[in-house]
Amino acid sequence: MNTFKIGGVHPQDNKRYSAHQQIVTCPLPEKAIIPLIQHIGAPAQPIVEKGEKVRVGQLIAKAGGFVSANIHAPFSGTITKIDTTVDAWGARVPAIFMDVEGDLWEEDIDRTTAVVRESQMEPKEIIDRITAAGIVGLGGACFPTHVKLLPPPGKKAEMLIINGVECEPYLTCDHQLMLEHGEEIIIGIQLLMRALGIKRAVIGIEKNKPDAIARMQALCSRILGVSVIPLNMKYPQGGEKQLIDACIGRQVPSGALPIEVGAVVDNVATVYAVYEAVQKRKPLISRVITITGKSVAKPGNYEVRFGTPLADVVALAGGIPEDTGKIIGGGPMMGRAMNSLDMPANKRVSGLLFLPEKESRRIEPENCIRCGKCVSACPMGLEPYLLSRQSELQMWDEMKQHSVMDCIECGCCQFTCPSHRPLLDYVRMGKAKVGGILRARAAAAKVAAEAAAAKNNQ
C-alpha cells in the first residue's frame, strides 16, 4: 500500500533547487496591498477606514460569511485607500492599500521564538482562536480551516490526517517547515486533535523527504496517537481524497467531503499557523513560499508577510532569470501562469516557479489516439478524453453524468497525454459550466419550493 490506489503520475520532482534552504524572512516593503479575497468563499469586509493607523496583527477585514476568513494587518502603518487591485490573472479584486511605517505589533502577540507546549484550552476556545486568526488551508485550496473543524451534524471526525506530502514538483516550503518547525507542528496537531475530540492523527510524508520523515518520527515517538506514514511517491498524493486513501485506505464517495469517512485533512503549514494562532495569539499574516526554477540565482524558501509585492520577494531570490518564459504561481502541475508580478503575496500563493523559455511552450496538440493513458492516470477514475470532448461539444448534461464534478483538476491527464491534448483546459471549463448550471438549478428549485410552500400556507 502506502500510496493511493487508482491513477497518478510520476513527474520529475525537481526539488533539489530549493530543498534544504533555510527559511529566509523577507524584509518589510514600503507599500503593501492586501487583497480581501485570499480564501474560498465570500470576500472579507474591510472594517478599517482610510487614514487609520493599524498595528501588525490588527483585524482589518472581517469574514464575509461562514465560509470566509478574517484578514489581519501584516504590517503596521497607515491605510491609504480601499480600492480594487488586479490579481496575477488580471481579475479585479477588492484590496486594502497601506503605507508601511515601522514594525509595531499588537501587544498580546507573543513574538518570542520559544516553543509554548502547555495548553489547557477547551475545544471551543481553540476553534474560536483559529476562526479569529483567519486561518485557511495553506495547501492550495485556501478553504477556511474553522469550517473543517465544525463537522455538520450527524458526522463525527475519527482521524486527523496531516498533509506533509508536498507532491507538487519543485515546491519545498512544507518540507523546510517540517525540518525547522517540526516541534510546533506536533503541538498544532495536538491542538487540532483536542479541538476535534479525536485520539488519532497521522502525518503523511512522501519518501523523497527522508529527513523530514526521520525528524517528525523522532518528534512524535513519545506522543500518543500521532504517527508518521511514509508514502511512496506519486502525484497527486497531496490531494485530500488521495491522501485519505493512501493513509487510512478509505475512499471518499463521489461528491462527498472527507468528513463522510471520518477524516479531517490539514496541511502542515496550516497546522503551524494553528499553533501560532492558539499558543502565541499570532494571526495568519505570513507564510513560507518557495521561489525556484532552474535558472533562479538564489532559489529557496522565503517567509513573506501577505501584502509584500511579489517582485520584492523575487528580487531577494536574485531577480527574474533572463531565460524565463513563464512564471507560475504555485507548482508546475496545478499552478497557473501569471500575467505579472505586480500582485502581492497572499494566503493563496505557495510558490513561484520560473520556467525557462524552452520548457514553457506547449507542444502543438494532435488527435486523440484513444490510448486510454489519461483514464489510467486519472486519480479520480474519470475519463478525461471523453469529458474534454463533451466539453468541446458543450454536452453539459452528459458531463454531469460522467461525474465531471469529481475532477480535482490535478492535471495528470494532460501530463500523460501522448498527443499533448489540452484535456485539463476543456475539463476545467466544463466543470465550471456544469457547476454553474447545477447552482442555478438548485437556486431555481429552492425558489419553486418556496413558492409552493407559500401557496400551501395560503
Added chain:
Amino acid sequence: MNVIIISLIVLGVTGLVAAVLLYIIAQKFKVEEDPRIDQVQEVLPGANCGGCGFAGCRALSEACVKATSLEGLFCPVGGAETMAKVGDILGLAPVATEPKVAVVRCNGTCEARPRTSEYNGARSCQIMHNLYVGETACPFGCLGCGDCVAACNFGALSMDPETGLPVVDEEKCTSCGQCVKACPRNIIELRKKGPKSRRMVVMCVNKDKGAPARKACLNACIGCGKCQTVCAFDAITVENNLAYIDYNKCRLCRKCEDACPTHAIHAVHFPPRKPAEEQPVTETGKEAQA
C-alpha cells in the same frame, strides 16, 4: 421449377400478411397532426439554427400553427418574406419585425490594445475567459479565439487578421443569435439594422473607470458622458462607466460620434462626409464592415 413457385407463393403470402398487418397498425396508432405544420415547415429555411428561440424549424412551425397571432414568432433567417408565406398558409396577418444584425461591440484592435501576455493553451474563448483576463489588459474585450466564428452556421463571421477582431458579413448574417450565445464576454449584440443599414454603435463593453480602461485600450469607452450630454433624443445612457445607445431612440444625428474623445462610438454605413473632414470619413468607411 417447383422450388421457384413455392418460394414465390411463400414470399408473396408473407408480404401480403405483413402489409395488411402494417396497415391495421398504422390505422390504429395513427397520430393526428395538423397538415399545416408540414406546410409551414416547407416554407421555413430549414437551417435549424434556433434563432427564433425554438429548438428548430419544426418546433417553430408547430408553435406558429398553434398560435392565434404571429406576434413574437419570427424566423430571422427567412425574414419578413418567409413570415408572409407562413401567414398566408395559416391565414394570419404577418407582424412586421425590424431586421436585426449581429454587431461586434469591441474595437480593441491590435494597435489600440497592446498585448500584455501570451496565451498558449487551447484556442477557445470560453477557456481563455475562464482562466484569466486574456492576452491584453482589457478584462471585457474580444479574446480573438473565434468561438463566434465557429458558432456561425451561415459563414457570416470571420476573423480579421489585421485587427484580431471578428467581422460580420451583413449580407450573410441572419441574426440568429448563435454568436451572441457563444461569446463568453457578451460582446456581440443583435441590433436593429437601421435605415439603409445605418446605425450608431458604442464599440466597447469596458465597464472599468476611465483611467484603467484607457490604459488597456486606446479605443475604449471611458464613460465620460459627453455623448449623453450631446444627445438630443435621450438615446444614450452611461452606466458603469459605459455608454449604451438605445437603437429605438437613436435618430442617427451623429453628434455623439463627434463628441466621443476616444472614438468609441462608430457611425456605420453612413455616406462619406464633406471633403473637409476627409480624415474621419475614411476611418468610418474602413470600420463600416465591423
